[in-house]
Amino acid sequence: MSSLLLSQVLTLSHAQVVIEAAATVAFALSGLIEAARKRLDAVGVCVVAGLAAFGGGTLRDVLLDRRPFFWVQHAGWLWVLLVLCVVAMFFMRSRHFTLTERAMQWPDALGLGLFAASGTQIALGASMPAIVAVLMGMVTAVCGGVLRDIVCNEIPRAFSDHRPYALCAFLGAWLVVMAERLGLPDWLGLVAAAGTATLLRVLALLLGWRLPAWRAD
Template sequence: MSEILDLVGIFVFALTGALMGVRKRLDVVGMVVLAEMTALGGGVVRDLILNVRPTAFQSLGYVLVPVAATVIVFFWHPHVARVMPLILVLDAAGLGLFCAVGTEKALEYGLAPLHAALLGVVTGIGGGMLRDVLAGEIPTLLYDRQLYAVPALLGSGVMAALSAYGLHGWPATLAAAMLAFGLRIMAMRFKWRAPLARGSGE
């Protein structure tokens, strides 16, 4: 079940990467690269920091799912763009899931709660950062005007806190993921923004 949820999250993240490729007028190779980086980048960075073989290289599905997402966007991107609100909701769910699972995996490998939470954030937003850098955009982490990194930090922090109090397994993961998901959805719904420096203007 966890692998299925992983693949769903990877598929949604890959859609956003491929759509970025369309907006940047990249060819199909560039779209695949952005899709793969967006979908797998955070998990690969996490696993490399943990000094373990990246999960993405242990299952063919992890590599093929972003390719499938790219094919869909390549041929039907106007239709995909029309359901962007749904994709953003699924993206928020993937963000919550990945930051919670990433934190849990880091804790299993012996990291302190704070470091595990930070690595959970990397898992959730790392792929998007790589996508933005490759596409020439300001990474979301550095310009969190749509509260993307903040929900990831909340979910990761809650996951680490629950673990510190002896709460593990899917209930803790679900709780942390839902909190991150809920904050992200609320931010989109009410247009919450992180503040700018005083006097810098909009």
């Protein structure tokens, strides 16, 4: 590996670690806030935050029969989550929820792109067909939120709020597949896919895009 490429990869992987951490915290906070809104107790808050943060990747790994899970290999993250929940319970008030949610939209969009891209990559590495790999990317990015909503006894927001979320992951994920088919380096596909999915989500938020609705008559 040339030293230029090496430094590139290192920078990339450093950036990825930071983005992943920010996105995981954003996912966890979405669970924490929903749990608090539903008046769950301290245990429920931790569980729902954990499901939102790690549920998508875990479900993907169960389906692909991959072990160890992320939170087994990096068990320190479970402590981070626990501390995050305890700190939030001490310092966060209901009136902070809306502001936090609005602030979290941006790292959440980053996480959507990043996890969709990496989930697709992992599934391709496990020799899945293209459509299945893309589906696994979506599962990674979206199913944490789906499990969060199911435990909180709500219809999953990703399926019912008529805003493009899973669709951005779906579209971006295809770039990973295309990069692999064209023989391009993995990191290029990952960056293109994560960037595209994130950009689509940001545009959807800024421009108020809506998914096609079922016609009413």
